[in-house]
Amino acid sequence: MAASTKDPSKKCIFVVGPTASGKSGWALEQAIKYDGSIVNIDSVQFYKDLLIGSAAPTEAEKKQVPHYLYSYVEAPLEMTAGMYLKDFYELLERSDVKFPLFIVGGTGFYIQALEKGMFNVEPIPEEFRKSIEDELAENGPEKLYLELKQKDPDSKIHLNDHFRLVRAIEIIRYTGQIPSKLKSRPENNKNELPFDFIKVGFNFEKPVFEDRVKLRTAKMIQEGIIEETSSFFNKGFADWSPMQSVGYKETLVYLTEQKNKEWLFEAINQSTMQLIKKQKTWFKRDDAILWSNQSNCLAQFLS
Secondary structure, three states, X not given: OOOOOOOOOOEEEEEEOOOOOOHHHHHHHHHHHOOOEEEEOOOOXXXXXXXXXXXXXXXXXXXXXXXXXXXXXXXXXXXXXXXXXXXHHHHHOOOOOOOOEEEEOOOHHXXXXXXXXXXXXXXXXXXXXXXXXXXXXXXXXXXHHHHHHHHOOOOOOOOOOHHHHHHHHHHHHHHOOOHHHHOOOXXXXXXXXXOEEEEEEOOOOHHHHHHHHHHHHHHHHHXXXXXXXXXXXXXXXXXXXXXXXXXXXXXXXXXXXXXXHHHHHHHHHHHHHHHHHHHHHHHHOOOOEXXXXXXXHHHHHHO
């Protein structure tokens, strides 16, 4: 359930699950109740001024409890999991950070990077890793695992450890380095999260998600995702990685191909449901996630 900690008063709660599952609302309620802080681990909400399409917390919500690592990375910089770990641990050096920490988001790779640690190698583009995750989702782990064993025979990574499998393949393909050999270098030893933690998850059946996504999409269009996307497009950031995420990618097509709003609504809905399917596949492999009685589990953990 948890990693060991030097300070039992410092505890973390990962609040995970697909987009539109109510993670942020629940985390805010609990952070208020337990006088804690919220830390972002959503890969789009890092970026400054990408607020509507990312469903970032509002200013009113941020005033209720401290929120960290939201809306602070400016274009054209692109965030990586390694950069996130650096920023996360720098955040913890601040004296004003309140525990418990509610670490909220649906980006499974970042969550496991924080939980398990990462080798310190050169930054690898987000899209490069996502292409490997897509291979995993479409074909299963067997082909990637065979590639790993062929190129790194000494690897001890298990077929079902999909986080480490994806990470090893991206290191091999992008850097040419052999992951098992990196372990022998002291500078590459990355510790796991040094605090007690639990992971609580939120999920729904497909019909419920469909209804929630339609409401979410309508709200985004009403609140100005077209204008938000247009602003970045006009500044020359159409190819910026976050603009290829769900919501923004479809809005770029709407702008450049003169589509109508009905098309945009349906396109965002469809892409969001596809993203939810991928996120469900990722999270269901994690046996440590508590999918029911979340509030009771949290109360017991913090007692």
